[in-house]
Amino acid sequence: MKGTYLGEFEEVVLLAVAIRTGDAYGAAVVNEIEQQMGRSVNLGAVHSALNRLQEKGLVNSEMGGMTAERGGRRKRLYTVTAYGRRALEEIRQLRNQMWGAIPNTAWT
Amino acid sequence: MKRQAKPPQWATYLLHLFCAPHRVEELAGDLDELFQQRVRQMGLRQARWRYVRDVVSVLRPSLMKRQTIQRDYSNPAFTDMFQNYLKIAFRNLTRHRGYSAINIGGLAVGMAVAMLIGLWLYDELSVNKSFQNYDRIAQVMRNRTVNGEIDTKAGLPIPLAQTLQATYGGNHHGPADKAGLFTHVVLAWWTSWHTITLSNQVFSKSGKFMTPEAPEMLSLTMLKGSRDGLKKPASILLSESLAKTLFGETNPINKSLAIDNTMTVNVTGVYQDLPTGSSFADVQFIAPWALYAASTGWINEAKDDWTNTSFEIFVTLAPSVAMADVSATVRNLLVNNAQVDPAQKPEVVLYPMSRWHLYSDWKNGVNEGGRIQFVWLFGIIGVFVLFLACINFMNLSTARSVNRAKEVGIRKAIGSRRQELIVQFFGESLLVVALAYAVSIGLVYLAVPFFNQVADKRIALPFTSPMFWGVGLGFVLLTGFIAGGYPALYLSSFRPVTVLKGSFYTGNRIATPRRVLVVVQFTVSIALIIGTLVVYQQIQYARNRPIGYNRAGLISLLINVPHYELHRETVRNELIKSGAVLEVGESASPLTEVQSTNGGFNWAGKPPTLQVNFATIGISHEFGKTVGWQFKQGHDFSRQLASDSLGVVLNESAVAFMGLRDVLGQPITWQGNGFDARFHVIGVIQDVVMDSPYEPAKPSVFFIGPRPGKFLTIRLNPARNLQAALATIDDVLKEHLPEVPFNYTFVDEQYDQKFRSEERIGLLASLFAGLAIFISCLGLFGLASFMAEQRTKEIGVRKVLGASVVNLWLLLSKDFVFLVIIAFGLAGLIAYYVLHNWLQQYEYRTELSWWIFAVSGVGALVITLLTVSFQAVKAALVNPVKSLRSE
Numbered sequence: 005m006k007g008t009y010l011g012e013f014e015e016v017v018l019l020a021v022a023i024r025t026g027d028a029y030g031a032a033v034v035n036e037i038e039q040q041m042g043r044s045v046n047l048g049a050v051h052s053a054l055n056r057l058q059e060k061g062l063v064n065s066e067m068g069g070m071t072a073e074r075g076g077r078r079k080r081l082y083t084v085t086a087y088g089r090r091a092l093e094e095i096r097q098l099r100n101q102m103w104g105a106i107p108n109t110a111w112t
Numbered sequence: 113m114k115r116q117a118k119p120p121q122w123a124t125y126l127l128h129l130f131c132a133p134h135r136v137e138e139l140a141g142d143l144d145e146l147f148q149q150r151v152r153q154m155g156l157r158q159a160r161w162r163y164v165r166d167v168v169s170v171l172r173p174s175l176m177k178r179q180t181i182q183r184d185y186s187n188p189a190f191t192d193m194f195q196n197y198l199k200i201a202f203r204n205l206t207r208h209r210g211y212s213a214i215n216i217g218g219l220a221v222g223m224a225v226a227m228l229i230g231l232w233l234y235d236e237l238s239v240n241k242s243f244q245n246y247d248r249i250a251q252v253m254r255n256r257t258v259n260g261e262i263d264t265k266a267g268l269p270i271p272l273a274q275t276l277q278a279t280y281g282g283n284h285h286g287p288a289d290k291a292g293l294f295t296h297v298v299l300a301w302w303t304s305w306h307t308i309t310l311s312n313q314v315f316s317k318s319g320k321f322m323t324p325e326a327p328e329m330l331s332l333t334m335l336k337g338s339r340d341g342l343k344k345p346a347s348i349l350l351s352e353s354l355a356k357t358l359f360g361e362t363n364p365i366n367k368s369l370a371i372d373n374t375m376t377v378n379v380t381g382v383y384q385d386l387p388t389g390s391s392f393a394d395v396q397f398i399a400p401w402a403l404y405a406a407s408t409g410w411i412n413e414a415k416d417d418w419t420n421t422s423f424e425i426f427v428t429l430a431p432s433v434a435m436a437d438v439s440a441t442v443r444n445l446l447v448n449n450a451q452v453d454p455a456q457k458p459e460v461v462l463y464p465m466s467r468w469h470l471y472s473d474w475k476n477g478v479n480e481g482g483r484i485q486f487v488w489l490f491g492i493i494g495v496f497v498l499f500l501a502c503i504n505f506m507n508l509s510t511a512r513s514v515n516r517a518k519e520v521g522i523r524k525a526i527g528s529r530r531q532e533l534i535v536q537f538f539g540e541s542l543l544v545v546a547l548a549y550a551v552s553i554g555l556v557y558l559a560v561p562f563f564n565q566v567a568d569k570r571i572a573l574p575f576t577s578p579m580f581w582g583v584g585l586g587f588v589l590l591t592g593f594i595a596g597g598y599p600a601l602y603l604s605s606f607r608p609v610t611v612l613k614g615s616f617y618t619g620n621r622i623a624t625p626r627r628v629l630v631v632v633q634f635t636v637s638i639a640l641i642i643g644t645l646v647v648y649q650q651i652q653y654a655r656n657r658p659i660g661y662n663r664a665g666l667i668s669l670l671i672n673v674p675h676y677e678l679h680r681e682t683v684r685n686e687l688i689k690s691g692a693v694l695e696v697g698e699s700a701s702p703l704t705e706v707q708s709t710n711g712g713f714n715w716a717g718k719p720p721t722l723q724v725n726f727a728t729i730g731i732s733h734e735f736g737k738t739v740g741w742q743f744k745q746g747h748d749f750s751r752q753l754a755s756d757s758l759g760v761v762l763n764e765s766a767v768a769f770m771g772l773r774d775v776l777g778q779p780i781t782w783q784g785n786g787f788d789a790r791f792h793v794i795g796v797i798q799d800v801v802m803d804s805p806y807e808p809a810k811p812s813v814f815f816i817g818p819r820p821g822k823f824l825t826i827r828l829n830p831a832r833n834l835q836a837a838l839a840t841i842d843d844v845l846k847e848h849l850p851e852v853p854f855n856y857t858f859v860d861e862q863y864d865q866k867f868r869s870e871e872r873i874g875l876l877a878s879l880f881a882g883l884a885i886f887i888s889c890l891g892l893f894g895l896a897s898f899m900a901e902q903r904t905k906e907i908g909v910r911k912v913l914g915a916s917v918v919n920l921w922l923l924l925s926k927d928f929v930f931l932v933i934i935a936f937g938l939a940g941l942i943a944y945y946v947l948h949n950w951l952q953q954y955e956y957r958t959e960l961s962w963w964i965f966a967v968s969g970v971g972a973l974v975i976t977l978l979t980v981s982f983q984a985v986k987a988a989l990v991n992p993v994k995s996l997r998s999e
Contacts, residue, residue, distance in 0.1 A: 077144070
């Protein structure tokens with residue numbers, strides 16, 4: 005198992021997979037990120053991130069059924085694993101903890 | 113609905129080309145979906161652009177990596193498998209002992225031949241390289257045009273050496289473009305036999321008279337004394353072996369010797385023997401040129417004569433200059449000289465030492481060919497023999513692949529990948545090749561003494577040289593890859609399903625290349641056999657040529673004594689009186705070599721432009737009677753006719769050259785430097801072969817020499833016992849000419865020497881041809897036995913159904929016979945072409961007769977049939993009950 009450190013982009017991709025639960029495949033993740041963040045991403049970057057996430061055990065994948073819209077080609081559907089979910093929660097908690105630690109005087 | 117927009121095709125193609133196959137489907141799907149979506153959102157242009165960008169972004173290593181198959185069994189380490197490969201290889205070798213022996217033996221013989229030839233080539237190519245100035249020594253040669261043909265000779269006038277030295281010599285500074293081209297210019301007398309007398313012992317030894325720079329030029333390794341020793345006026349440098357012969361262990365320095373009973377010299381140095389095989393190997397002593405010139409009247413007279421071209425000149429080039437440039441600079445030194453006949457267009461040519469040994473032939477002024485032909489010939493034979501052995505190996509391995517097919521199938525089924533199998537089979541062939549190499553080293557070790565004898569070499573296996581082992585290793589790897597490459601690729605390509613199901617069939621796909629290989633093998637072998645036969649036929653043809661005299665029972669003797677003319681009559685009379693000798697003749701050249709040729713002849717009706725170069729041989733009255741030459745016209749010299757002392761005897765070639773009908777009694781004048789003689793023709797003899805037996809005899813003039821000839825030719829009395837006769841001659845000579853060593857040679861043996869080089873080539877070629885055939889037959893034997901084994905069942909069924917042994921024999925043999933016939937056709941064509949060209953170099957040559965081809969063809973066929981029939985008959989005789997029950 006590789007290191008569990010999550011990069012920024014990996015985190016975004018993992019979140020997108022969670023959002024699209026049940027229908028999370030490459031193109032969908034691209035669309036989700038582009039809509040949510042308003043920035044354009046390359047398909048290759050997304051796939052490579054998904055690949056890494058899977059190697060780290062944060063997502064699982066399986067080939068979906070055939071659909072007409074893609075010329076009969078199958079999709080690889082990703083799901084967030086329990087471990088993935090915990091990783092996301094940990095990040096969120098860490099962020100919150102850090103937010104909480106900011107003294108009130110910081111913004112004045 | 114309008115037609116669906118298409119993404120750029122080339123990008124899709126790129127994706128399919130590079131992406132990992134297991135990912136292509138999803139990626140292409142994603143790309144397509146995004147593309148369609150983007151076409152709607154932002155238009156075709158943008159969508160296409162994004163599509164390309166995405167494709168490029170997808171082509172990253174992490175997505176291009178091929179899927180690794182997860183095995184659910186252990187993945188053995190490479191070394192584990194290696195053990196297994198070795199075990200299997202040895203089991204296979206020991207299980208099929210016959211095939212292994214054929215395989216390893218054939219390959220070992222092929223390698224041994226290649227190795228011997230390699231050693232021979234190395235030896236040939238390194239001749240003369242032991243001289244430090246190897247790259248810079250050259251012999252000065254002279255081109256001249258005689259009757260439209262350029263001939264090239266090493267004989268040069270003395271003043272040329274002086275000019276070279278004075279104008280271009282020395283490594284001191286002079287006019288930049290001229291001086292300093294040569295570091296040494298050495299004038300020399302031909303390596304020849306001389307009498308060396310030490311107190312009262314006489315020896316006959318070969319050596320040279322050279323100017324004092326010679327030891328530097330030849331970079332002699334001085335064991336005693338120094339290279340400057342030759343600068344003393346009456347000095348001699350001895351080779352180590354000669355010093356040992358003369359003085360044993362005592363110090364030879366300052367000891368006194370006499371050369372040719374006329375020159376008294378002191379030993380001033382001893383040099384290490386020059387290597388055997390090198391161009392100066394026969395130089396057992398070196399004495400000063402000045403001494404020789406002073407004691408030999410005519411040489412002394414020639415010292416300013418540009419027309420007396422009797423001497424050798426060697427030069428060493430300065431380090432900074434190029435051979436070709438210097439050759440161009442000195443080219444016209446002769447033609448610019450007033451004394452030289454301009455009609456001969458003489459040119460000075462430098463002949464570099466690096467070409468002396470291998471390129472000894474000159475054709476029309478150009479240095480080409482010579483021994484290098486044989487270097488190429490044997491090189492090619494070596495490669496071919498090795499190639500034949502490799503073919504055997506490939507043939508047997510692929511033929512036997514059926515037996516390994518099951519193994520390959522099982523290995524593949526339990527997870528071996530193709531490259532692992534390739535490694536296995538390469539490893540196996542390397543193992544076999546390494547074994548064969550070990551055997552071949554043994555064979556070479558045993559064969560080297562014999563080979564040295566045949567090839568006249570002193571080759572030793574350089575066991576201590578790392579280069580030898582390096583080359584050997586390279587050799588094993590190369591042969592292993594050539595021989596093992598095809599079987600490895602072929603065996604590893606089997607499909608496990610077909611192989612294991614048992615429907616495996618090595619049909620024509622593999623049989624055809626195998627047949628091609630057999631044809632190649634036999635083509636080479638048959639061509640070699642034809643070549644050998646033709647070489648022998650050529651030698652035999654030249655041997656059977658009429659040589660114009662009777663060479664049996666003749667001995668020849670070199671007489672180097674001053675005032676021999678005082679003793680000549682007594683010696684002759686005493687010899688004949690003793691009864692051991694029938695007749696004694698003298699001549700200026702030995703019977704087996706023309707040592708003197710001259711121009712300056714004139715006769716009535718001679719075309720003014722005809723340039724004459726006759727062999728001129730001064731003889732005594734009895735020479736003709738002694739050797740037994742044959743008269744076509746006229747009579748031999750007679751002491752009774754006083755006019756005969758101004759007569760000449762011509763040979764037939766000379767008469768043909770002069771173009772005279774009625775030659776008897778015709779006057780012939782001979783003008784030279786300082787003399788003018790009038791002769792008349794008294795007789796014409798059948799051509800006497802004195803030079804090469806492959807060339808027509810030179811036009812020759814025999815006359816009564818003014819001085820006694822240096823060579824005595826003695827006709828022994830056949831009625832006497834040979835040993836007794838020789839002893840009697842020795843006694844007579846000792847009594848009257850004690851200074852002369854009785855160092856006789858038999859004329860017939862000397863004549864046979866002329867065939868040595870061709871005979872050596874013939875013997876070596878026949879040896880190699882024999883081995884080539886042997887290797888080919890070994891392969892054929894293996895193949896045939898394998899075929900028979902494969903068809904055991906078929907033969908059994910055929911026998912049960914009533915086939916006779918003859919039928920079966922035909923069935924099994926006809927394939928091979930057919931192949932050999934094709935090979936014979938090819939070999940005939942190739943051999944005809946090559947040999948026809950080879951024979952062209954001999955003026956006196958045999959025809960390529962059809963029977964040689966027929967004999968080789970029939971021979972090859974018979975050998976093939978014997979080889980194949982042994983197996984075929986064995987298979988055909990097997991009781992069908994046995995062969996059919998075997999399952």
